[in-house]
Amino acid sequence: xxxxxxxxxxxxxxxxxxxxxxxxxxxxxxxxxxxxxxxxxxxxxxxxxxxxxxxxxxxxxxxxxxxxxxxxxxxxxxxxxxxxxxxxxxxxxxxxxxxxxxxxxxxxxxxxxxxxxxxxxxxxxxxxxxxxxxxxxxxxxxxxxxxxxxxxxxxxxxxxxxxxxxxxxxxxxxxxxxxxxxxxxxxxxxxxxxxxxxxxxxxxxxxxxxxxxxxxxxxxxxxxxxxxxxxxxxxxxxxxxxxxxxxxxxxxxxxxxxxxxxxxxxxxxxxxxxxxxxxxxxxxxxxxxxxxxxxxxxxxxxxxxxxxxx
Amino acid sequence: xxxxxxxxxxxxxxxxxxxxxxxxxxxxxxxxxxxxxxxxxxxxxxxxxxxxxxxxxxxxxxxxxxxxxxxxxxxxxxxxxxxxxxxxxxxxxxxxxxxxxxxxxxxxxxxxxxxxxxxxxxxxxxxxxxxxxxxxxxxxxxxxxxxxxxxxxxxxxxxxxxxxxxxxxxxxxxxxxxxxxxxxxxxxxxxxxxxxxxxxxxxxxxxxxxxxxxxxxxxxxxxxxxxxxxxxxxxxxxxxxxxxxxxxxxxxxxxxxxxxxxxxxxxxxxxxxxxxxxxxxxxxxxxxxxxxxxxxxxxxxxxxxxxxxxxxxxxxxxxxxxxxxxxxxxxxxxxxxxxxxxxxxxxxxxxxxxxxxxxxxxxxxxxxxxxxxxxxxxxxxxxxxxxxxxxxxxxxxxxxxxxxxxxxxxxxxxxxxxxxxxxxxxxxxxxxxx
Numbered sequence: 001x002x003x004x005x006x007x008x009x010x011x012x013x014x015x016x017x018x019x020x021x022x023x024x025x026x027x028x029x030x031x032x033x034x035x036x037x038x039x040x041x042x043x044x045x046x047x048x049x050x051x052x053x054x055x056x057x058x059x060x061x062x063x064x065x066x067x068x069x070x071x072x073x074x075x076x077x078x079x080x081x082x083x084x085x086x087x088x089x090x091x092x093x094x095x096x097x098x099x100x101x102x103x104x105x106x107x108x109x110x111x112x113x114x115x116x117x118x119x120x121x122x123x124x125x126x127x128x129x130x131x132x133x134x135x136x137x138x139x140x141x142x143x144x145x146x147x148x149x150x151x152x153x154x155x156x157x158x159x160x161x162x163x164x165x166x167x168x169x170x171x172x173x174x175x176x177x178x179x180x181x182x183x184x185x186x187x188x189x190x191x192x193x194x195x196x197x198x199x200x201x202x203x204x205x206x207x208x209x210x211x212x213x214x215x216x217x218x219x220x221x222x223x224x225x226x227x228x229x230x231x232x233x234x235x236x237x238x239x240x241x242x243x244x245x246x247x248x249x250x251x252x253x254x255x256x257x258x259x260x261x262x263x264x265x266x267x268x269x270x271x272x273x274x275x276x277x278x279x280x281x282x283x284x285x286x287x288x289x290x291x292x293x294x295x296x297x298x299x300x301x302x303x304x305x306x307x308x309x310x
Numbered sequence: 311x312x313x314x315x316x317x318x319x320x321x322x323x324x325x326x327x328x329x330x331x332x333x334x335x336x337x338x339x340x341x342x343x344x345x346x347x348x349x350x351x352x353x354x355x356x357x358x359x360x361x362x363x364x365x366x367x368x369x370x371x372x373x374x375x376x377x378x379x380x381x382x383x384x385x386x387x388x389x390x391x392x393x394x395x396x397x398x399x400x401x402x403x404x405x406x407x408x409x410x411x412x413x414x415x416x417x418x419x420x421x422x423x424x425x426x427x428x429x430x431x432x433x434x435x436x437x438x439x440x441x442x443x444x445x446x447x448x449x450x451x452x453x454x455x456x457x458x459x460x461x462x463x464x465x466x467x468x469x470x471x472x473x474x475x476x477x478x479x480x481x482x483x484x485x486x487x488x489x490x491x492x493x494x495x496x497x498x499x500x501x502x503x504x505x506x507x508x509x510x511x512x513x514x515x516x517x518x519x520x521x522x523x524x525x526x527x528x529x530x531x532x533x534x535x536x537x538x539x540x541x542x543x544x545x546x547x548x549x550x551x552x553x554x555x556x557x558x559x560x561x562x563x564x565x566x567x568x569x570x571x572x573x574x575x576x577x578x579x580x581x582x583x584x585x586x587x588x589x590x591x592x593x594x595x596x597x598x599x600x601x602x603x604x605x606x607x608x609x610x611x612x613x614x615x616x617x618x619x620x621x622x623x624x625x626x627x628x629x630x631x632x633x634x635x636x637x638x639x640x641x642x643x644x645x646x647x648x649x650x651x652x653x654x655x656x657x658x659x660x661x662x663x664x665x666x667x668x669x670x671x672x673x674x675x676x677x678x679x680x681x682x683x684x685x686x687x688x689x690x691x692x693x694x695x696x697x698x699x700x701x702x703x704x705x706x707x708x709x710x711x712x713x714x715x716x717x718x719x720x721x722x723x724x725x726x727x728x729x730x731x732x733x734x735x736x737x738x739x740x741x742x743x744x
Binding site (some may be wrong): 002004007008010011015018019034117251253295299304309 | 312316318397472516547551556557559560561562572585628629631633637638639640641642644651660662663665670671672673674675676677679682683684686687689690706709710713715718719720721722723724726728729732
């Protein structure tokens with residue numbers, strides 16, 4: 001017996017699982033850069049995060065639904081993104097705690113996919129920063145794993161503290177030859193992935209453009225080099241891959257622009273006035289809380305509304 | 311141009327070049343008394359009566375109702391329950407064919423000599439309803455409420471549903487009758503201007519339509535508008551937005567912005583009724599999809615779907631679904647005993663889709679918001695409906711949804727949004743009735 005279904009009788013080919021795996025694919029170039037600049041230990045951190053995220057998913061499904069739901073790839077996305085915002089030298093057990101909490105605490109306790117308030121990877125990073133402040137702020141110099149790993153400051157750290165060495169050139173910052181979180185350094189390869197996501201229509205330009213432009217404008221107005229601020233820290237990673245997370249960003253285009261501007265203002269404020277050198281993660285987490293409010297105020301005006309008021 | 315909508319693969323090449331064929335009237339027709347929007351018609355025949363083709367068998371039962379005529383000559387074998395698309399049933403007049411196809415005496419008229427009221431009354435008595443799918447009685451549309459004025463008439467030739475090519479064929483093969491129908495409607499409404507709206511995939515019709523318009527030399531201008539190929543371009547409200555850049559107010563009708571919209575085949579039926587005295591007893595539909603010989607067919611109203619499919623060499627197997635209408639808004643039927651009715655624009659055989667069994671969670675990708683032509687937030691409405699929060703659905707305007715299916719189509723989680731909205735609307739209606 002053929003099942004009777006409601007219209008429409010044709011559907012687009014896009015699925016949640018395809019979207020998740022596309023995001024994973026878009027992160028592969030930057031993954032390669034991470035392994036090149038920070039060595040095999042970077043790969044270990046990435047794998048640890050993916051596995052611990054998956055364990056988090058299985059455990060929470062067993063507790064909440066008494067069965068493991070179909071795997072949609074979203075745990076892999078969270079795993080890779082989490083590893084990208086961790087220092088390459090982080091002890092693996094810490095990364096594992098982060099991965100588990102990202103899924104169990106930040107995502108599944110709030111209702112699972114589609115219901116979490118905060119970006120799981122960034123919230124887990126914040127938990128780790130609070131729990132292990134030392135390990136979370138130690139960064140190794142790029143390519144130093146080949147001889148013996150030396151710790152150094154990130155460009156934003158150098159800028160904020162005024163000590164710790166020479167600022168890398170903008171070109172080095174563009175290709176990723178600088179200290180920083182595991183996956184944030186190679187702007188070039190992150191952009192390759194971002195273009196793929198834009199071309200696949202998985203993300204739209206609204207959040208990244210409004211976010212990055214806001215940072216550029218504010219830093220330029222305060223007399224800093226906006227190009228440096230765009231390339232430094234996790235801005236590109238955050239703007240294209242974190243702030244664009246469907247679940248934790250506004251649903252309308254207008255809302256997305258407001259969200260991006262909000263992220264940009266807070267990031268700039270933290271970088272310029274805060275005591276932390278970098279503010280991308282906090283700004284996105286902070287703006288995540290405003291999403292329901294932004295959605296409420298940017299609800300589209302329904303068709304035929306204007307005329308009926310006359 | 312309207313906001314939202316989706317670009318679809320149109321699959322029209324399957325049947326686009328097929329010349330309209332006449333399907334032999336079947337041995338038996340089942341003509342439902344409720345195949346239009348409004349009150350079901352009252353039967354005026356009983357078991358054992360002999361009827362002629364075109365003879366009245368169901369009369370208007372109110373203002374928003376329609377007359378119904380026999381589509382063959384033969385003997386009434388009874389008034390039985392028959393399945394309608396959408397799962398409902400309706401009493402239907404069952405007529406056995408005598409094979410003679412004897413018609414009632416048609417009344418030829420020169421419409422230019424008729425008064426407005428006479429034309430409207432002919433259209434009412436000929437049982438003409440909107441043939442785009444909604445089957446709204448045309449005479450009602452031609453009766454302009456006091457205080458309103460019909461500035462222009464729009465002929466809807468968009469046929470924006472994929473697969474369907476019946477309206478295209480009708481415009482191509484019967485341009486004269488269609489344009490004359492439009493002129494009659496336009497004159498009846500005393501409209502200042504008429505438009506023919508077609509999607510750009512029917513651009514090849516423009517010279518033909520233009521020549522036809524020039525041949526008639528109507529006293530009011532008729533403009534052909536080639537519109538973007540974007541679903542749901544043929545939705546009444548969105549056609550008006552595209553052609554006139556006016557938005558029909560929420561809860562209102564096209565006449566609120568001074569226009570009236572008619573489907574191509576409705577215009578043709580109007581012309582045939584007014585000039586030739588032919589009531590509405592047949593229509594052109596597209597039979598396509600998984601059928602051996604896809605066709606555009608002229609079918610008598612009341613012909614069972616099984617007969618039409620048989621003629622086109624369709625073998626219905628497990629895992630195939632039969633849809634009356636297009637793939638986006640058409641209605642899947644559970645039995646091929648369902649008859650072709652006045653609003654049946656196509657019979658489509660499609661493979662069953664591989665869709666998730668349970669409702670999957672929304673990931674808030676926002677694609678539905680982008681495509682909703684009514685500028686609603688289907689993502690939120692879907693969640694409210696899923697949790698049976700009918701008051702929230704109502705507050706966020708689920709009643710404005712036109713059920714075009716863009717949101718369900720685009721949703722990566724394959725959430726049955728249209729399904730949920732139909733449910734919500736029905737629940738809200740229940741409360742309103744109380």
